[in-house]
Amino acid sequence: MSSLILPSSSSLVVPRATRRPHLAGDTPRTVVITSGKGGVGKTTATANLSASLARLGLRVTSIDADAGLRNLDLLLGLENRVNFTAADVFSGECRLDQALIRDRRFNNLHLLCLSKPRSKLPLSFGSKTITYLTDALKALDPANPVQFILIDCPAGVDAGFVTAIAPADEAILVTTPDITALRDADRVAGLLECDGIKDIKIIVNRVRQDLVRGEDMMSPLDVQEMLGLPLLGVIPEDSEVIRSTNRGTPLVLNDPPAPAGIGFEQAAWRLVEGDTMTAVAIEEAERRPKKGFGWFSSFFGG
Secondary structure: OOEEEEEOHHHOOOOOOOOOOOOOOOOOEEEEEEOOOOOOOHHHHHHHHHHHHHHOOOOEEEEEOOOOOOOHHHHOOOHHHOOOOHHHHHOOOOOHHHHOEEOOOOOOEEEEEOOOOOOOOOHHHHHHHHHHHHHHHHHHOOOOOOOEEEEEOOOOOOHHHHHHHOOOOEEEEEEOOOHHHHHHHHHHHHHHHHOOOOEEEEEEEEEOHHHHHOOOOOOHHHHHHHHOOOEEEEEEOOOHHHHHHHHOOOHHHOOOOOHHHHHHHHHHHHHHHOOOEEEEEHHHHOOOOOOOOHHHHHHHOO
């Protein structure tokens, strides 16, 4: 049966002016954002979740853990300010605070790149590379400690994947509703659990409601049932994603907001509060009053 994802009543958000999300769990929280398959929107999710968390007033450091093909700096518009990387820190060429790039839009958002393009980390770094970095980040500023460390994991399940997930306590698995992405996502979920990461949530990206209605695309509910994991967010297909990527501005900062930006913003809210989404059938969803972005208006509490 066709289905549509709507948030549970506990995840409906009131305007920011009246409430801030309650930060669940102990901080700092280290979250790896992974997918297995490349091209499903993992780095886009990292950039937008980072910006959303920073806009909520949380201290965030995002790590681009792809040693050879980094892109997170581009999506955050920080590519021209990467003078030092983690590789330089380990080689003794700079301090860790010098390698951190502060976002000019948010003083509480920093980016750390693992290495420069076309360069490789020394083999002696081993699988504990990012673990060393996260431990150092947690101790860097005791007066204003980081609250979220987001790790943008490289695609695949090779050594880069093992290195990226090593320090994580939580994982966000980004997938699209197609069988190739889901096969990889299922494999990655198993590897995460074997590594001791039990708190795994999924973001279903690039959902087209018209294809779901015509049963030409799996619904987010189908995806959830296949993977057996809780839903953190559902992101609709949105041409504004390409525009925001080319501008180097996270989609969540658009004004007026785009549907995909709303999805990422609400996923960030749920991440903070430890909340998830609830799926209902389309037939039930259509009985509810619609406003704003139609089927997506429920993200506003409609």
